[in-house]
Amino acid sequence: MSPRTVEQYEQIRSEKRTIIMNAAIEVFAEKSFQGASVSMIAQKAGISKGLLYNYFKSKEELLKEIIKNAADTIYQYFDPNHDGILTAEEFFFFIRKNFQVVKENVNYWKLYSALVLQPSVLKLIDHDFDEVSANYIKLVYDLFERSGIEDVEGELLLLTSMVKGAIIQYVAMPDFFPIDKIESKILEYYRNKLSV
Amino acid sequence: MSPRTVEQYEQIRSEKRTIIMNAAIEVFAEKSFQGASVSMIAQKAGISKGLLYNYFKSKEELLKEIIKNAADTIYQYFDPNHDGILTAEEFFFFIRKNFQVVKENVNYWKLYSALVLQPSVLKLIDHDFDEVSANYIKLVYDLFERSGIEDVEGELLLLTSMVKGAIIQYVAMPDFFPIDKIESKILEYYRNKLSV
Amino acid sequence: MSPRTVEQYEQIRSEKRTIIMNAAIEVFAEKSFQGASVSMIAQKAGISKGLLYNYFKSKEELLKEIIKNAADTIYQYFDPNHDGILTAEEFFFFIRKNFQVVKENVNYWKLYSALVLQPSVLKLIDHDFDEVSANYIKLVYDLFERSGIEDVEGELLLLTSMVKGAIIQYVAMPDFFPIDKIESKILEYYRNKLSV
């Protein structure tokens, strides 16, 4: 009958936050940020609307936290060794990792892809990850240059287009789009280009 | 002040419909279907809410009509000569036309791209165009096969990914993404493949 | 069947605004700003909650408009002739007018008196009227000085206290507090002081 300890409370909060955020990712992905209601999210999370507001001070805040949380997770995956050099091997690893992360978080990426197209919501979210992303692009740029590729900028555009196009088609129809096949195809393309 | 003829009336109606639909495309693209209010659309179209409902019986209907109308327009562009054969030249024309259409209707494609990611809204709209699209893919398939390309399916996946990836990046940031450059790059890629 | 003219719409809006504001004054006076719900106000005004928001963009805004509107009305009563001189006669008239205005707008003054005690709400409202009020006090100050009153500041404090005390007691219990009697008493007090 003694009251819960601070640790117990913290664990409850942390676990419930995760439950809510996961529920929200699902509903946002299905209905879009604006189309999803807080009631739906609470219901999917198995809690009352009121409690959701105990954990997140608004629907907007909930979205921000989801993005922030995902960004933090992805940082870890992609933070390259900071020697400033990206080898061809690392590049292939990066591509594969990229697809793996998407496959493991389809709903998150669906949500994120929709946000990218929605300026009015996009401006709500932090863009810390943009910098990491830009750094990575820079490393790939250097790799392409070192590998004797002529039109480096064009090749980078092609890379981002292929990858983003594959991801968008996959998250739009995860049960039908053959993501593994396109992944192989992209890797194959670069195997030739980077003439390992 | 002679009374207007039936034709005149119909033309007026048709023009106003277009004005409303264009306003709606803009607002939908900016705010998403759910985030856009009928008031905003009416205001942007320069008419009253009531009149909007005179032309479209609901917000949903308005969306459907936009999609249908765009599909009709695009039919015209892409309906190939029905001889069942797509030449390499026609293929290149098709790619170029594709990008041109996107560049001329950025907001429409932004809206459409967002819809593709939103199953709950997507199911509202007609999918007549899907068939045309599938036919076209079939023609490209045949062309690739005829051209001695080995992994035809993989190559098709790569094509749709590159194009969709380019489009999505462009509509997300039309002022910054170098769409012409990626267009050239894609064309170049197929110039090699199709060994014209 | 022809649509309403702009004038007709303006009249409707103007009349309904007044109806809503009057309903709100009553409910605010009875329940306080925070204790009054928009539903109550709409019900008392005989309209739907939604319509209220067509006229006032928030409950706060409604309060502000009430205060502003009242201030404007009261300006007219009290704007003195701008010769910068207040005669004893004018002073008596001012006191009487003051009480009359309160008696004719009990609920408004009840609301206003409560607001004065509530800093968190008070800061929402404009204080344009404060200046007019300060000017008036200045004129009374001069009158008292001209009339040979010794402790002018003390006498001013006494004046505002008597008047405000009378008003507060009256608005708290309008059916029981003998406002006319206290009014006479105050006037009598100054008749002696100003030895007309």
Added chain:
Amino acid sequence: MSPRTVEQYEQIRSEKRTIIMNAAIEVFAEKSFQGASVSMIAQKAGISKGLLYNYFKSKEELLKEIIKNAADTIYQYFDPNHDGILTAEEFFFFIRKNFQVVKENVNYWKLYSALVLQPSVLKLIDHDFDEVSANYIKLVYDLFERSGIEDVEGELLLLTSMVKGAIIQYVAMPDFFPIDKIESKILEYYRNKLSV
């Protein structure tokens, strides 16, 4: 670590009750009864919401207890010697005490003044003190009569108005309103009237 005695427990409870009530007075004065949340009060008291409900069974109950507690305290100050006679000296003492009590409990009086204007909340609270108050008025009435004052009722109205007006102005702006000056002024007024 000997177990606490019943007395110790009760003292602890009593002290905590006081802490909570003081916190509540502050928050009620700042935000009004309806605008203050139980969370704010608990936070200001430095305890949890749950514990607050251990001491007071509802927000309403907390308000009632505050009023009751204050009334009890004030009884002590003002319960006159029960000989049924109020001397002029005692009257002056009463006035001074009155202002002193207000100055020492600004927030309580601010809260109380706001309540007086709010019938819907006012009816929640006990009005035991009203009787004491009425008795006191009676004693003052007698004093005025004995002192040869002509319009006794009018003079009583003036008295309550002056005092309440001074208090209300003071509690509305305690840092600016010169309460000591108006206190002297009122005392002076009665020194003349009661021709001591």
Added chain:
DNA sequence: AATGAATGAGGTTTCATTCAT
């Protein structure tokens, strides 16, 4: 005695849609 997670009713606000004019 003490905590804060949890609820649910009810508050404020928005908006698709209808309708009198």
Added chain:
DNA sequence: CATGAATGAAACCTCATTCAT
């Protein structure tokens, strides 16, 4: 054809209160 006032359902959010620990 055209207006915008009006509605009502449903959205977001708050908060007094309860309860397991």
